[in-house]
Amino acid sequence: MAKEDDFDQQLPGLNEGEIIVIRSKRRKRTISAYRQGGRIVVSIPARLTKAEERSAVPEMVAKIRAQEIEKTVDESALATRVDELLGLYAPEISERPVSVTWRMMRERWGSCTNLDATIRISSRLQRTPAYVLDFVLFHEAVHLRYGDHGPAFKAVLARYPMEGLAQAYLDGYEAAESDLTVPDLPN
Ligand SMILES: [Zn+2]
Known part of the structure; x- marks a missing residue:
């Protein structure tokens, strides 16, 4: 063994x-x-x-x-992008993450820890279009101010212009992934 x-x-x-x-x-x-x-x-x-x-x-x-x-977009570029997205769509949010890192996560697209202001992004997003990655980055960045998915959070998130399209892409990706995850293993 x-x-x-x-x-x-x-x-x-x-x-x-x-x-x-x-x-x-x-x-x-x-x-x-x-x-x-x-x-x-x-x-x-x-x-x-x-x-x-x-x-x-x-x-x-x-x-x-x-x-x-x-x-792959490197991690310092991810942090820069978070800064740009907040500047564009949520200038009232002054919080900034101390780190934005890629992480192998199968269950989630991203996560944000308010306490230490860290953001992790699923490495599955390394192969998606930029507007999808931006959407997840923006979602996690808004969590720096709002911890839950309440009305205040949703109102800010809705300012992202391609929200519907990005959400549809992620839903489709998840549906395809759950169908295709385990390839048939020949005996
Ligand atoms: Zn969330």
Whole structure:
């Protein structure tokens, strides 16, 4: 079991179910990896040994993550964007977050802790259009002033011009994700 644990530690995401390894009988030589339903699916030939799997899978996962990082808005840019969004749509809110960070969160799009003024954004939003990410950033930023989703909160949130469209995108994403999360595992 120690070996398995080592593998899990080398490869963040495996424990959380973010990474799925599929052994394919049809696959002879090649290994492929892709994103599906928020997970990284690595497809390997069925004949690969456990040791070969342990060396091949992290490499493929690293490749996918590197491609994604290239396209990802960095965290300092997230904080700048929060500042811009509040300036545009809620200038009366003077609170600013001390940090805005990406976090692997499957259940929520974002979260805001008033006490220490920190905001976390689901890394699922790294691959959504800018108006969707902006909407979630703005939502969490408004929480710096209003802790709940009461009328005051909603009134401010409604100033975001693409609220309906962004909400529809998130609803559709969640519906698709719940259908597609676990790919069929061939035996
Ligand atoms: Zn909220």
